[in-house]
Amino acid sequence: KAGVTQTPRYLIKTRGQQVTLSCSPISGHRSVSWYQQTPGQGLQFLFEYFSETQRNKGNFPGRFSGRQFSNSRSEMNVSTLELGDSALYLCASSLALAGGTEAFFGQGTRLTVV
Amino acid sequence: GNSVTQMEGPVTLSEEAFLTINCTYTATGYPSLFWYVQYPGEGLQLLLKATKADDKGSNKGFEATYRKETTSFHLEKGSVQVSDSAVYFCALSDPGYGGATNKLIFGTGTLLAVQP
Numbered sequence: 001k002a003g004v005t006q007t008p009r010y011l012i013k014t015r016g017q018q019v020t021l022s023c024s025p026i027s028g029h030r031s032v033s034w035y036q037q038t039p040g041q042g043l044q045f046l047f048e049y050f051s052e053t054q055r056n057k058g059n060f061p062g063r064f065s066g067r068q069f070s071n072s073r074s075e076m077n078v079s080t081l082e083l084g085d086s087a088l089y090l091c092a093s094s095l096a097l098a099g100g101t102e103a104f105f106g107q108g109t110r111l112t113v114v
Numbered sequence: 115g116n117s118v119t120q121m122e123g124p125v126t127l128s129e130e131a132f133l134t135i136n137c138t139y140t141a142t143g144y145p146s147l148f149w150y151v152q153y154p155g156e157g158l159q160l161l162l163k164a165t166k167a168d169d170k171g172s173n174k175g176f177e178a179t180y181r182k183e184t185t186s187f188h189l190e191k192g193s194v195q196v197s198d199s200a201v202y203f204c205a206l207s208d209p210g211y212g213g214a215t216n217k218l219i220f221g222t223g224t225l226l227a228v229q230p
Contacts, residue, residue: 004157031216043203043220056208056215090157094216099207100146100165101216105157 002027004093004106012112018079021109025072025093032074033103034066037088046089049074050097081113116141120204120221127194127228135189135224137178137204145206147171147180147187148218152201161189161202194228201225 005024013019025032034046045058049068066076072093078085088110092103121136139147146165150158162171167182176191187204201223208217 033216033218035218042222043218045217045219048215048217056217058217092158092216092218097214097216099215100163102160102163103158103216103218105150105159107155107157 004091004104006089006091006106006109008109009107010110010112012114013081014114015081015083017081018077019081019111020075020077021089021091021111023074023076023091023093023106025074025091026104029093029095029104030072031094031097031101032068032072033092033094034074034076035090035092036060037090037108038086043090046076055097078111083113085111086113087111116145116206116208116219118204118206118219118221120202120224123201123223123225125224125226127226129196129228129230130193131228133189133191133194133198133226135202135204135226137187137189137221139185139187139204139206141185141206145208147178148205148207149176149178149187149189150203150205150220152203152223154200158203194226196228196230199226199228 031050033048048056068074088108090108091106094101148163149161151161162173164171164180170179204221205218
């Protein structure tokens with residue numbers, strides 16, 4: 001069974017640009033969550049999607065957005081990139097939408113903003 | 115608000131030593147508790163979980179017990195191996211939204227280095 005696939009693995013962007021990251025969940029999983037991991041702030045929740053609807057959102061500016069498609073694949077977009085957006089972005093998929101459900105993480109996309 | 119506090123690292127141990135990584139939490143309601151592990155260059159993998167008070171999660175020789183009275187979920191292993199070297203994260207499921215969320219709140223992570 002294939003795991004969670006995130007593309008691309010590495011990305012270098014310039015300040016002011018925008019970027020789109022992709023996540024393909026495990027087959028059959030309908031819940032996708034996104035996290036930002038940085039050395040200073042640790043792992044922080046960005047947003048969560050279930051059946052194409054955003055169910056929950058973390059405390060990030062509006063430059064961060066996402067969506068989920070009918071096949072459960074998800075994308076997140078960051079517009080007007082800032083140096084502080086450099087981070088490892090992790091996607092997690094789960095079978096159901098309930099606390100206690102195991103989250104399966106992808107390897108992440110390492111974004112560097114220069 | 116809901117939060118997780120874990121011991122600062124790095125923790126450096128010799129092979130076969132006993133491991134404890136402390137984790138305490140603050141939460142309203144009744145969250146589920148997790149330990150995730152991150153190996154270099156990888157995403158997070160679930161190590162173990164407990165969904166209610168007094169539950170013990172265990173996997174690969176690691177154990178943690180959900181202690182509601184002390185709001186703790188300490189990770190233990192009787193004999194560590196070099197291959198256990200990784201970053202360990204304690205996490206809780208956000209108990210809000212009537213439980214209808216997979217949002218996790220993570221601790222800061224503890225780096226474990228096991229020397230041969």
